[in-house]
Amino acid sequence: MAENRTPRRDSVKDLRSWLFNPRSLAVIGATAHAGKVGNVVLMNILEAGFPGKVFPVNPGTSEIAGVACHPDIGSVPGNVDLAVIIVPARSVPEVVAECAEKGVRGSIVISAGFREAGVEGRRLENDLVSIGRRRGMRILGPNCLGVMNTSLPLNATFSRMMSPKGSIGVISQSGAVCTSLLDWAGEKSIGFSKMISLGNSADLAESDFISALADDAETKVITAYLEGVSNGKKFMRELGKATRKKPVIIFKAGTTQAGARAASSHTGALAGSDSAYNAVCRQAEALRATTMEEFVELASALATQEVPKGPRVAILTNAGGPGIIAADACEREGLFLAAFETKTESGLRKHLPDESNIYNPVDVLGDADAGRYASAASLLLGDRNVDSLLVILTPQAMTEIERTAETLIENCSGKRKTVFCSFMGSKSVESAVSILHKAGIPNIKYPDEAVHILARSYQRTVQKKTPRGKRVRFEVDRAKVKTMFGRYKAECLNQVGPEECRVVMGAYGIDYVPFKIAVDMEEAVQIAGSIGYPVAMKIVSPQILHKTDFGGIKLGVKNPAELEDGFEEIISNCKRRMPGAQITGVGIQKMAEEGKELIAGMVRDPQFGPMVMVGFGGIYVEAFGDVSFRIAPLSDLDAEEMLKELNAFTLLAGSRGEEPSDIRAVEETILRVSQLSLENPDLSEMDINPLVVYTAGNGCTCLDVRMTLGGR
């Protein structure tokens, strides 16, 4: 949406000049009144040492903090790149118009009282956006904390603190999260390159900044706290581009609303914004943080250390217990304890006391001094089988805490391996931790948490190694489906009938077991006779979506007598259990051969568009939720990964003497569903349940399909 608003297509690239590196800026609504936001912002800009020109604007005063004040933006001499606006909400649209008139390149609206404050505020925000769009001026905010660029330096915020210089770029929909991050940063000796508080994202939004920070040389890792996105497609595209250049960590708050979506399909019931964001992060190769702690620790780790090149961890400890805790965590997190080279083992045997454990986790014993830690660390870092080193220290009687930190730093330099520490304590280890942090070695309080963050960092390596797949397009009869859906739309019908579903599947090359509707018993007997017994019988009624729930299904019907009984039973079940249902007839279908029952489907996410699902079906589908989602369009590798992600994938790959299933056929089906959902925006939900897959080479087939129209 944001991308359609602006008359200047290049203006997002310009962000890096007018917003991050303005040569001159005006603070409109600046005041001498200490404690007021208009004062805090001006003082922050001045005190941080902004190197360009600063123009306070306020009609009521001639000078603030020794800087000449101007009555309005028009009176400011020369060019102004950036306007920082802190006037009451109702005056903001007019002020923005004046800025545009003056030729100001862009603005930050810090003032609150817009969309977040009710109907009147929403109107003001709309005015603001349309003025900006008409006049070609981009706006950050309103209702935001502002922007920091530590390299200029620029602190155009009303934060209590300026960020220390560093390499983490922060994009946040919550100003409060920014202030807490600033506070935590001090503790961890980390710093930020840019910090952008998005506020209401009325114009400039998260995607614009992901893109800007991707190109920012001072930013090594991008972090984004999001409660939603303005434009799902654009977000996914920019995110995917950014992660080719640097790691991006996403924390998504507000996952509880997910349940709110009314769902008429299994796919819909299993989806939710959480699945959507998971899929987006996977496909765009971003790292999704699921807790605040992970968000902070992972950002610190990625900003300071190289990502581990492989999953092999060496643990070095002066106490057995914490070593075991870390080893447990490695197993849980999918990392491995490195098996050392022989020369490392003999080196350790030579340098460590006899009672030490020279195998992984290496235990240098409770009385280890800094030298013993140093010689072990040096050997472990020199081992070709070690990708990363976790150094655990417990403060015991003989422990040389600071000295161990110092010698460790000397040993790590130039080794190009990932090193994390877990100096376990508080006061005793405080100064050593600060030494480590200053040298860019993360110290994580608990060894199991350290391993967890190491594993998340390693995920970045895995993502970088994984090739991005190719989009596949199949020859399909798109026109036929378009015409059919058009007819439904014209008649305001939402549920696609079973025979029409079969036509759609045919047009998109998805195998579907032949199916005919019998309106009465005679016709049923005739159809079954022509397709051959055994058959399946299924109620056909636009009101009955979950046929099983209403006793609307009979399987393995073997002869005309059973068929007749079944027909009566199905009709009477459905009439009794849903008296209002219109019954179109009973579908008669050839019984398919037995195979593994999967479910596939699609549901349209309001932000990200079609989400394609595959998983294990049958009665367990909702109980186990062993399903996987991706946002369409899917690549060939997405389809492959989706299946591998399932807990029960081994059942498809072939296990316990069974032949493998036709995985390729399932992948193709998922890709065809992806294409179908992209080419037919009216299709809002579909379930293929079951999708029966046979042994390799024998394909897969749909036994039942449901489609609902009404998409955007």
Next chain:
Amino acid sequence: MAENRTPRRDSVKDLRSWLFNPRSLAVIGATAHAGKVGNVVLMNILEAGFPGKVFPVNPGTSEIAGVACHPDIGSVPGNVDLAVIIVPARSVPEVVAECAEKGVRGSIVISAGFREAGVEGRRLENDLVSIGRRRGMRILGPNCLGVMNTSLPLNATFSRMMSPKGSIGVISQSGAVCTSLLDWAGEKSIGFSKMISLGNSADLAESDFISALADDAETKVITAYLEGVSNGKKFMRELGKATRKKPVIIFKAGTTQAGARAASSHTGALAGSDSAYNAVCRQAEALRATTMEEFVELASALATQEVPKGPRVAILTNAGGPGIIAADACEREGLFLAAFETKTESGLRKHLPDESNIYNPVDVLGDADAGRYASAASLLLGDRNVDSLLVILTPQAMTEIERTAETLIENCSGKRKTVFCSFMGSKSVESAVSILHKAGIPNIKYPDEAVHILARSYQRTVQKKTPRGKRVRFEVDRAKVKTMFGRYKAECLNQVGPEECRVVMGAYGIDYVPFKIAVDMEEAVQIAGSIGYPVAMKIVSPQILHKTDFGGIKLGVKNPAELEDGFEEIISNCKRRMPGAQITGVGIQKMAEEGKELIAGMVRDPQFGPMVMVGFGGIYVEAFGDVSFRIAPLSDLDAEEMLKELNAFTLLAGSRGEEPSDIRAVEETILRVSQLSLENPDLSEMDINPLVVYTAGNGCTCLDVRMTLGGR
């Protein structure tokens, strides 16, 4: 094991006198040499202010730190309650013997060089234990940090720090974990009542101290860091007794070894020490911490706050984002956002600015001062629909951080509700956090982590409310099974044959579909004819355990022709796929009616004895692992809970138009398996797979059972 060692059955109760509150103690191996353990221990005892008599023992000196030194324990005048021993390992047994001679009541052996140091050390440790046992002297250690009792005070350890006084009792198999806990305690203003480092647990072990701390009035919450237990049954019994009095938190390290167990059954493959400890903690109603952070934070919370009386949380915040993060966490953790009383809503409306959110999470806005927080907190704490309150504070420009902490404390007093804080920051909030901690309000850095700890605390309430079940005993033919297993044992056979399995099931009243073995095709036809078609056919061979894997099963065989084909096919499959297998014949079984397929079973844990399992069966059993374990004997409520714990329980309870399954029958089967495994210690593993359950009132039946003998 430990319980069999001691000649004085009451000596564990005595721990509280001679170990925690000795009137006099000797430090054997004390030295004036600063930095040596023998000096550190003595100085720690003196400096902590031990109120009793202290006797340093060392033949080489007459005085240490102004205290008269004795050449040996025999020369010490008067009674000595406790000996703290820090002499070289090889002298320890002799010293212990001298202590016993002197009438010393018990000893702490701090010296290392025992079991942990190899063969010679193990021999020394055995000597030590047998001397102690023979002479009636209990021993803590060897190879331990020692003991602290903050109320006496006693610091008989070589730790750098003495614990602050408090209400957390610590039992640890790792001395290093103790020292780290001491360090962290300072940060959180928490303290410990007793701290016991177990060392090698050669004599006194974890269970003894769980029992001692359960009776200790100064201990409000017991925490135990364990790498294993000395005696599983005793541990479970003492744990169960302790949790009736106070919460016990268990952190179990060393879960990775779990995979090492070779398993011939599904049950065995799914079990592991992790499942065993989970079952133990559930049945004994202890809280199992899965991360170090949880261990520390949960202990602090339980030591300082009342547990929440219910699951309804009020969130109070000065920033929207963190409020959303906390609300997300509530949903994830199974807590609820409280719906406020009308009077609370109107009170909030009156006291808060118009733009505030007066619904949960209550947002007092970024400019909230202490007063605004106070009035909101007071209203929320007075609301009958609120069980606990989480106060989130982000340090913004106008925030009165310390003042907010202070007014909050005033408001909480006397309200008897659970209050947690999450003041999000570091330096800015440091002094406020210290104010909160001193007042016994836990501050947890991240709001989602705070909610997680709140949820774990609430688990204690749930456990306390849940009645403990009753053990059920069924009338069974125990003698018949005993005789049969005895015969197997005599013949050194481990795999119980299928017909004998049926006899066992019959003797224990577990329904099993009739089954007969045909040695040739004629017999097969004859058996099938007599039991009636359709039938199932299953290979019978002592070598073939997983019949499906070898093509050894045919289901739904409808007539003699199919039976004959099936017979040949099964035999040839098995001969081809496992040429060495002896084939006893083919079992012919009446095809059971269709129902839900479960799996039940038992595996004997080396520590805790029979572990009974139930779960969803069929091909998904290992892929989803939707199973639940309990240690036998099971109570009626254990059996009920096991089923409710399954992810797919809704499928049994009846959903989507289906009738509920016969849950009671499954529970009874599990209870009968529990009794079978307790009464027959030779039975080491069994699988009932599938256990088919029918609709309520129609019972359940076993279709296939495997039993392996060789238990302890």
